[in-house]
Amino acid sequence: MEATALSAGFNPLLKRKGYKFPRSCSLRNSMSLVRCNSKDLSFGLNKRNPQGSIAINHRGLSFKTNAFEQAHSVAGDCSFDEDTTAKTRSHVAEDKIGVLLLNLGGPETLNDVQPFLYNLFADPDIIRLPRPFQFLQGTIAKFISVVRAPKSKEGYAAIGGGSPLRKITDEQADAIQMALQAKNIAANVYVGMRYWYPFTEEAVQQIKKDKITRLVVLPLYPQYSISTTGSSIRVLQDLFRKDPYLAGVPVAIIQSWYQRRGYVNSMADLIEKELQNFSDSKEVMIFFSAHGVPVSYVENSGDPYQKQMEECIDLIMKELKARGVYNNHILAYQSRVGPVQWLKPYTDEVLVDLGKNGVKSLLAVPVSFVSEHIETLEEIDMEYRELALESGIENWGRVPALGLTESFITDLADAVIESLPSAEAMSNPNAVVSEDSESSDAFSYIVKMFFGSILAFLLLLSPKMIDAFRNHII
Numbered sequence: 031m032e033a034t035a036l037s038a039g040f041n042p043l044l045k046r047k048g049y050k051f052p053r054s055c056s057l058r059n060s061m062s063l064v065r066c067n068s069k070d071l072s073f074g075l076n077k078r079n080p081q082g083s084i085a086i087n088h089r090g091l092s093f094k095t096n097a098f099e100q101a102h103s104v105a106g107d108c109s110f111d112e113d114t115t116a117k118t119r120s121h122v123a124e125d126k127i128g129v130l131l132l133n134l135g136g137p138e139t140l141n142d143v144q145p146f147l148y149n150l151f152a153d154p155d156i157i158r159l160p161r162p163f164q165f166l167q168g169t170i171a172k173f174i175s176v177v178r179a180p181k182s183k184e185g186y187a188a189i190g191g192g193s194p195l196r197k198i199t200d201e202q203a204d205a206i207q208m209a210l211q212a213k214n215i216a217a218n219v220y221v222g223m224r225y226w227y228p229f230t231e232e233a234v235q236q237i238k239k240d241k242i243t244r245l246v247v248l249p250l251y252p253q254y255s256i257s258t259t260g261s262s263i264r265v266l267q268d269l270f271r272k273d274p275y276l277a278g279v280p281v282a283i284i285q286s287w288y289q290r291r292g293y294v295n296s297m298a299d300l301i302e303k304e305l306q307n308f309s310d311s312k313e314v315m316i317f318f319s320a321h322g323v324p325v326s327y328v329e330n331s332g333d334p335y336q337k338q339m340e341e342c343i344d345l346i347m348k349e350l351k352a353r354g355v356y357n358n359h360i361l362a363y364q365s366r367v368g369p370v371q372w373l374k375p376y377t378d379e380v381l382v383d384l385g386k387n388g389v390k391s392l393l394a395v396p397v398s399f400v401s402e403h404i405e406t407l408e409e410i411d412m413e414y415r416e417l418a419l420e421s422g423i424e425n426w427g428r429v430p431a432l433g434l435t436e437s438f439i440t441d442l443a444d445a446v447i448e449s450l451p452s453a454e455a456m457s458n459p460n461a462v463v464s465e466d467s468e469s470s471d472a473f474s475y476i477v478k479m480f481f482g483s484i485l486a487f488l489l490l491l492s493p494k495m496i497d498a499f500r501n502h503i504i
């Protein structure tokens with residue numbers, strides 16, 4: 031896991047601070063620190079419960095923890111040194127802790143689809159225009175969102191008329207809050223979406239209202255990409271810099287967590303379980319399908335997404351091998367949009383090739399996201415399944431998203447706890463992004479803007495471009 035304080039975290043490539051955290055921590059907090067509704071919580075130390083276990087039941091979810099086990103080590107991999115443990119303890123005692131889950135957001139009704147797409151394409155981390163053309167971002171976003179909306183609406187209509195992302199993320203927030211309570215950490219867990227309600231701005235307002243004094247930011251993307259975690263953190267940075275209260279709140283950002291044991295093991299559990307549904311389980315091709323990003327992100331902007339994705343798959347496969355599962359596997363990228371090159375190989379092309387090459391059984395594993403969403407429920411379950419069956423694959427399976435899997439939620443709670451001591455206030459709230467010297471030449475700027483606008487509109491209106499945005503299905 032990489033956790034960085036807010037001031038260090040916004041450009042992981044340039045400003046990595048080099049924090050190193052253990053995979054688990056030892057906590058010696060008093061149980062009296064647990065604050066929650068007594069109906070939801072029971073614990074005690076008596077003859078019937080000599081381990082001092084704590085059971086929490088809340089909205090149908092339940093967690094158990096062992097107070098004594100916690101007192102020594104949560105998972106036993108390794109533990110914080112005395113100093114870090116003492117710091118964690120003092121934060122828990124003195125601070126009002128908040129956890130902000132960052133996610134993408136999704137349209138809840140078909141009427142939301144076009145404005146949701148507008149928000150997405152208006153994000154300069156999604157459509158990255160050269161500086162002289164950035165004033166066109168809103169217009170281009172409007173244009174693409176209108177062109178793409180009908181196709182997108184079909185997809186959302188096929189999964190029940192809207193994205194399930196808000197509901198699932200709220201449930202994950204509740205579950206993480208309870209898992210933290212089970213580990214003697216009282217925290218408020220907030221959800222901040224990038225492109226739809228509840229927006230990150232709303233969550234941040236609530237954090238301020240609640241007078242949170244220490245914040246952990248946990249993006250719900252296992253791997254870091256400029257287009258996902260990077261984009262959300264940029265928004266957060268702007269909000270924190272502008273506000274004197276927030277600028278002083280110590281913040282820790284967990285940039286990526288695909289390498290955590292709890293995550294890797296939970297993924298391996300799901301894959302192992304799903305393999306059992308095949309009669310020829312040893313012959314099944316494990317097909318990891320990740321959301322793509324344009325190649326330029328990786329090659330020109332240093333996006334670590336592809337490297338992290340490959341490492342993530344290696345870790346999961348190593349874990350499976352350690353369990354005696356030796357299936358073949360492959361990684362491909364799905365969901366490309368627009369006319370540029372995306373990370374290869376493309377999921378649809380690989381499925382066709384595998385079918386041609388005689389693969390008969392295939393287990394699809396969505397790996398870049400931890401909730402069910404349009405790309406698992408529509409793109410994988412419907413479109414790719416159909417394509418695979420047409421291409422000669424006879425047995426198809428799909429691993430569910432991690433969602434509320436207990437071992438996974440518990441591990442995220444551990445990640446939060448481990449990052450608490452590293453939280454730091456923004457060190458330089460007045461820092462402003464330096465102006466590009468290019469724009470100082472006013473005349474050349476105006477000329478570029480004028481011809482740029484004409485060129486951009488000609489390009490955008492070309493039939494090839496319209497088709498690329500309309501038909502590359504997400």
Ligand SMILES: C=CC1=C(C)c2cc3[nH]c(cc4nc(cc5[nH]c(cc1n2)c(C)c5CCC(=O)O)C(CCC(=O)O)=C4C)c(C)c3C=C
Nearest residue numbers: 136137156182193195255257321323367398399403404504
């Ligand atoms: C790690 C996950 C994701 C990456 C990386 C990512 C990059 C990325 N996405 C688009 C364009 C679209 N994404 C859309 C939906 C969508 N994207 C992700 C995740 C990642 N995106 C999720 C989980 C979702 C679904 C949300 C939901 O409603 O359930 C869409 C809209 C869907 C559609 O039109 O059909 C678009 C468009 C780009 C351009 C990009 C990288 C630059």
Ligand SMILES: [Fe+2]
Nearest residue numbers: 134321365504
């Ligand atoms: Fe996306």
